[in-house]
Amino acid sequence: MCNKPTLAASLPASWSSPLAAELKSAYFKTLCAFLAEQQQLGKTLYPPSPLIFNAFEHCAFDKVQAVILGQDPYHGPGQAHGLSFSVPAGVAVPPSLKNIYKELYQDLQIPIAKHGCLNDWAQQGVLLLNSVLTVEQGLPGSHQNRGWETFTDKVISTLSTERSGVVFFLWGAYAHKKAALIDPTKHLILQAAHPSPLSAYRGFFGCGHFSQANRYMLAQGREPVQWQLNEAQASLAF
Numbered sequence: 001m002c003n004k005p006t007l008a009a010s011l012p013a014s015w016s017s018p019l020a021a022e023l024k025s026a027y028f029k030t031l032c033a034f035l036a037e038q039q040q041l042g043k044t045l046y047p048p049s050p051l052i053f054n055a056f057e058h059c060a061f062d063k064v065q066a067v068i069l070g071q072d073p074y075h076g077p078g079q080a081h082g083l084s085f086s087v088p089a090g091v092a093v094p095p096s097l098k099n100i101y102k103e104l105y106q107d108l109q110i111p112i113a114k115h116g117c118l119n120d121w122a123q124q125g126v127l128l129l130n131s132v133l134t135v136e137q138g139l140p141g142s143h144q145n146r147g148w149e150t151f152t153d154k155v156i157s158t159l160s161t162e163r164s165g166v167v168f169f170l171w172g173a174y175a176h177k178k179a180a181l182i183d184p185t186k187h188l189i190l191q192a193a194h195p196s197p198l199s200a201y202r203g204f205f206g207c208g209h210f211s212q213a214n215r216y217m218l219a220q221g222r223e224p225v226q227w228q229l230n231e232a233q234a235s236l237a238f
Contacts, residue, residue, distance in 0.1 A: 007032050011053050014060040018158050022151055031147030035134060044137040046073050047080035054082025055129050058122035064159060065125035065225060066167040066213060069175045072144070073135045080135070083128035085195075086118035099195040099204065104227055107210045113229040120229050129155065131174070157181040165220050167213040171195055171204060188216045 008016070008023040022028055038045060047054065070084030074094065079087045085097050093101075093116040101112040122128055131152050136142040159166055160182045168187060170176050172194030179189050190212060193203035214224035 007035070007052070010050075012056050012060065014062060015053075015056045015155075018061055018162060019151075019154060022154050027147045027150050031151070034143075034146050038136065045134050045143075046075060046137060047082045047134070051080070051082035052133050055084070055122065055127055058083070058119065059125055059127045061159075062163075063125045064127050064163060064166055065217065065222065066169065067127045067129055067156070067159065068121075068169045069156075069171070069178060070128070070130040071172075071174050072132050072140055073130055075135045075138055075140050075142075077137070082133070083118055083122055084130045086122075086128055087116040089115045089117040091116060095197050096195040096200075099197065099200040103195070103200075103205055103207065104210055106205065107208050108214075108227060110228045114231060115229070118229070121225065121227070124225050126225060127159075131178075153178070153181055160187060163187075165216075165222070167216055169209055169213070172199065188213065 008028065011019065011023065016023060035045070068084055073080035073082075074087065078091050079094070081088050085094070085100060087094060087097070093113075097116050097118075098112075104110045105112055118126075118128055129152060132141075132143050132146075132148040133152070134143045134148065156168075156178055164186045166187045168178075168182055168189050170178055170189060170191045175194075176191050179191065182189055190207070190209045192207035192209060193199045195204045210225075210227055217224045
């Protein structure tokens with residue numbers, strides 16, 4: 001999955017420049033060593049190594065319109081492909097994503113998608129970012145506190161500092177803490193309960209975040225995100 005030059009080298013150029021110091025840092029080298037050790041021990045890690053930076057591959061630094069922050073990759077076979085909340089076409093839609101679709105329908109009357117691949121969003125500048133970018137099969141949270149949070153916090157703070165007009169979707173208490181990294185005078189911060197079935201009825205449903213985001217983009221003279229997913233193209237995405 002990782003050796004010291006390879007993981008850093010796999011980050012797309014538009015991101016490796018603003019994050020150059022992170023890629024050379026001691027914590028990132030330690031993270032790489034940890035991932036390499038896990039692989040040598042025969043652990044199955046998700047997402048597959050070519051997809052660790054998939055969110056960045058689809059969304060260049062200067063094209064980011066919005067960030068949807070997740071916490072951990074899915075830990076079941078075939079689910080994680082490097083985009084928060086998303087699964088490849090053909091994989092059952094996870095419960096939290098089902099609730100995101102329900103809110104989209106309530107907010108913008110967008111028909112509920114039959115698949116869980118959010119590639120269409122990513123290609124429009126929606127950075128689907130997990131706070132932790134890898135996980136061991138069957139062990140949620142197994143790669144927390146190994147360095148990924150430091151890296152992705154820097155992603156958020158760098159976007160805040162160097163860009164303007166980005167919409168940050170922060171769902172759930174964990175994501176809410178990341179608001180401290182974002183300048184609210186330069187960006188739109190949208191906070192609600194997590195879309196998980198355990199919490200969606202405590203403020204996620206009815207939050208209206210998708211329409212708020214699009215109004216904000218339009219007010220800045222930008223094209224809003226087309227949130228409706230292309231059913232025909234989903235099977236070709238990965």
